[in-house]
Amino acid sequence: MTTRRLESVRDEIGKCVRCAACQAGCPTYESAFSETMSARGRLRLAQAVLDGRIGLTKRVSGDFFECLACMSCSSSCPSNVDIMKIVMVTRAEAVASGADGRLLRFINRHLLPYHARLNILAKLVGVAALFYKLAPGFLTRHLPYTQGIAKRATPDFLGRSLRSRLYGAVNPDHAPPSTGRTKRVAYFSGCMTDLAFPGTGTSVVDTLNRAGAEVVFPNEQVCCGAPAWFGGDMETARELAESNVKTFDALDVDSIVISCATCGSVLSGVYPELLDNSAEAKRVADKIVDFQWLVVKLGVEKIYETIKNPGRKIRVTYHDPCHLKRGMGVYREPREILRNTPGVEFVEMENADRCCGGPGAFSLTHYDAAMEYGRLKAEAIVDSGAETVVTSCPSCQLQLDDALRKFGSDIPVAHIADMIAAAGERQTGSGGQIAVSEKE
Ligand code: SF4
Ligand code: SF4
Incomplete structure (x- = not known):
């Protein structure tokens, strides 16, 4: 089995001094009390795979896919090991070798880059959730793989998406139209806000308008790529990063605002690395700001x-x-x-x-x-x-x-x-x- 991807993080794994500082506060370790469910244990597993002592089997990769990517270990590691990168590269290796994550990869590749398909899927999930409420046993009896999803609370996917609310008849290029405000920002909403919480998206735009910012919403924006990145599908994540960087780098804006923490951390922290530290990716990453950060900077009192x-x-x-x-x-x-x-x-x-x-x-x-x-x-x-x-x-x-x-x-x-x-x-x-x- 090839370990080409893992080779790229061999030196990073070597920075671990095995101090176990990452165990305190690791939810998966505290829940399982198992070494391989901590960052240190996962790094040792990755090293063992690299050295050929164990294979990257579904059992081994499962420990990497159970990591929550909560970054608690990264913030407590005295050696500054890039633990998240090692976990994601190991997942990518597992997906590439066929050990794990193939279904997710298929879904990622055929859904994430296409907003129209995501919109249709959201509506289907909305209808299924409605149907499930009316006849709870039917879906899970006939489609057993829906059991995990059926147990979960689902948001209302049946309403109008954010982009259809912001973008449309009033202003076909950007929404809302300019009203002579002092700061011009772009809004990256993310798929969940767009499809499941559109009201939150309009609240973000309204609040920023009240605080004195003009907001533009480029319709060409696509999924940030987080599901692909966290699912070990680097190729799809890279394609989505390329598309978003092209869209946002072309805009004349001071900042790019996010209201979804995961989108923000991927756009600012992962894009440059995914795109070989290109100047465009760095320019976009440098402009990413959180909605709350901007509200405070503009003056909470104004709103x-x-x-x-x-x-x-x-x-x-x-x-x-x-x-x-x-x-x-x-x-x-x-x-x-x-x-x-x-x-x-x-x-x-x-x-x-x-x-x-x-x-x-x-x-x-x-x-x-x-x-x-x-x-x-x-x-x-x-x-x-x-x-x-x-x-x-x-x-x-x-x-x-x-x-x-x-x-x-x-x-x-x-x-x-x-x-x-x-x-x-x-x-x-x-x-x-x-x-x-x-x-x-
Ligand atoms: S805190 Fe860092 S150096 Fe210490 S065991 Fe965990 S990953 Fe290794
Ligand atoms: S990112 Fe993973 S390994 Fe690190 S603390 Fe969270 S669950 Fe544990």
């Missing part, structure tokens, strides 16, 4: 300046998406927004930055394990005394919502952009509630 009487305070807590805190270094900004939001009392939960267990396809392929991580997060939310939990990643939103309901809580979950928009609506008397899971 709330008309609110005089916010009414009863609601206790709100915040969940840090792994890829936002450890991937992009953004964690102070959401707290600053929450502390400045009229009508909100911010309360911190225990282990706010612990992975919720819901990254990407993991919660579909390993649903029961994902729910075990979700249970710990749900307990922390309930213990905080919060009436609402907000976050800044659609995948975390789904997972938190599912985990809270599964463990008997009715605490609503919202994207922080929806909370900001709801605070504004409460003032105008249009009935906005912070305690909503999605503003529509």
